[in-house]
Amino acid sequence: MESGGSIPRLITIGAGDPDISRNHLRVAVEGDTVVVTDLHSRNGTHVVAPGKPPVKLRAGEPTPVLTGTVMDLGGGWTIQVVGE
Numbered sequence: 001m002e003s004g005g006s007i008p009r010l011i012t013i014g015a016g017d018p019d020i021s022r023n024h025l026r027v028a029v030e031g032d033t034v035v036v037t038d039l040h041s042r043n044g045t046h047v048v049a050p051g052k053p054p055v056k057l058r059a060g061e062p063t064p065v066l067t068g069t070v071m072d073l074g075g076g077w078t079i080q081v082v083g084e
Contacts, residue, residue: 044056
């Protein structure tokens with residue numbers, strides 16, 4: 001189990017989009033921190049933290065991100081970390 005006792009779940013986005021890998025990105029909450037990991041996706045994942053230029057995640061390397069950060073999966077698909 002992950003932090004908070006919740007069971008991990010798979011979310012499907014961009015099904016059939018050639019820019020997004022079948023298993024593209026892992027998003028986890030560890031304590032009070034959101035951690036994202038590119039799962040060796042074909043085209044990579046770009047992260048845009050508030051007020052910062054885009055950075056490409058290193059495949060397989062867990063990276064903590066702040067509220068407001070946007071993960072660009074490609075093909076126009078993005079995920080944003082929001083607060084409560």
